[in-house]
Amino acid sequence: MRKNLLCTCLLVLLSATMPFFAESPPSGISKEFIYTEAPFPSAHASTLVQLVNGDILAAWFGGAKEGATDVAIWGARRTSAGWSAPFLLVREPNVPCWNPVLFETHDGRLWLYYKYGRNVREWTGARLVSKDQGKTWSQPEHLPAGLxxxxxxxxxxxxxxxxxxxxxxxxxxxxxxWVDRSTDNGATWHRSGPITVPTRLMPSPALFQPPLKPGSEQVTGIIQPSVVQLGKKHLRLYARSTRDIGRICAADSYDDGVTWTDAHPMDLPNPNSGIDAVGLKDGRVVLIYNNTTTGRTPLNLAVSKDGEHFTMFSTLEDQPGEYSYPAIIQGRDSNLYATYTWNRKRIAFAKIPLSSVH
Structure with missing residues (x-):
């Protein structure tokens, strides 16, 4: 009896510290945790970028729980030796941080944008910049109101x-x-929008959505767009939608993002949860999203040749829990790399070989 108990405890301990998942999706996709131990119990809203030397830098917000005053922006770097321990990137005093975004501009600078405030309706934008691939960072710059x-x-x-x-x-x-556009590496911005779903395009009835509870707040609209390029000047954005829409929505620009069409619901479901998209070098588009109208599992990958009609090709997660707020990029080796929230406890990382995208 004691022997069995000891074996059980050992297995639990190993599963809590093991960096790699016990199971991986088919087609050569591999998954791992960015960390198994951290100075914060809760994590969410990750982002990633591949650096010039091939390393991958990821960031997310972490703290006691979403919205707690100790929530800061944390990061980790993946080298050939694996992931570093989580390190603090930026903290705002006595107010939570939210939704970091990493990306590079053509002048070689690496940017980290984030938000801070007590809740989403009180957010202020902020950013850091690095000129040495994330080894050192500038002091936080708080952006003008509305940006x-x-x-x-x-x-x-x-x-x-x-x-x-x-x-x-x-x-x-x-x-x-809305879409913000800058032609001077982020020094100034010009805004287009609002981009919404017109009443005439709203699905009726909503897709399989249970009725609201009495007294529940009814919010409608789309948020958190991901922008890809479909043609020479043709851009498309994909957005998360509220429960009354229940689908991923898309809008188009035919002048490099200066003006945009109304948004329209697509065939893919959305449970009011974040998505991301990437335009591949071969012209296809890959979406990472929750293929459901309720909850935040499963987490799926789908591909499209025309940006409108998608075929699911992999399920990254399908167990009970929350697997959400994904980010996806195409690496210099043409393979895809993604991060996502794993049950609000960890950030997971996936490598998706280009050969599996079909």
Whole structure:
């Protein structure tokens, strides 16, 4: 009896410290935890970027729980030796931080945008910049009122250096997407929007959504867009939607992001949870999202040749729990790399071989 108990305890201990998942999806996709021990119990909203030397830098917010005053932006670096221990990137005094976004501009600078405030309706945008691939960072720069920066997902940096950054605003009763555009590496910005789903395009009835509880707040709209390039000047954004829409929504620009169409619901479901997209070098688009209208499991990958019609090709997670707020990039080796929230306790990392995307 004692022997069995000892073996059980040993297995539990090993599973708590093991950096790699016991099971991986098919097609050569590999998954691992960025960390198994950290100075914070809760983590969410990750981002990642591949550096010039091939290392991967990830960031997320971590603290006691979402919205707690100790929530700061943390990071980790993945080298050929594996992931570093989590390290503090930035903290705002006595106020929580939210939704970091990492990306590089063509002048070689590495940017970290984030938000801080007691809640989403009180956010202020802020950023750090690194000129040495994330080894050292500038002091935090707090952005002017109304400028939040990329709200969750990486911006699209066009070949000419223009930054097309998806952002959004959440009020008490309505959400809307906006696009901020900069032609001077983030020194100044010009905004387009609001981008919304017109009433005529709203799905009716909503997809399989249970009725609201009496007294529940009814919010409608779309937020947290991810921008990709489909053609020479044709850009498309994909956005998270509220429960009355229940689908991933898309809008288009045909002038490199200066003006945008209305958004329309697509065939892919959305449970009011964050998504991300990446345009591949071969012209296809990959979405990482929760393929459900309720909850935040499963977490899935889908691919499209035209940016509108998607085929799911992998399920990263399908167990009970929360697997959410993903980020995805295509690496210099053409393979895909993703991070996501794992049950609000850890940040998971996945490598998706390009050969598995079909």
């Amino acid at each position: 939040l920066g990329p709200i969750k997902d990486k911006p699209l940096v066009l070949e000419n250096g223009t930054i097309v950054s998806g952002t959004s605003v959440e009020s008490y009763s309505a959400w809307a997407v």
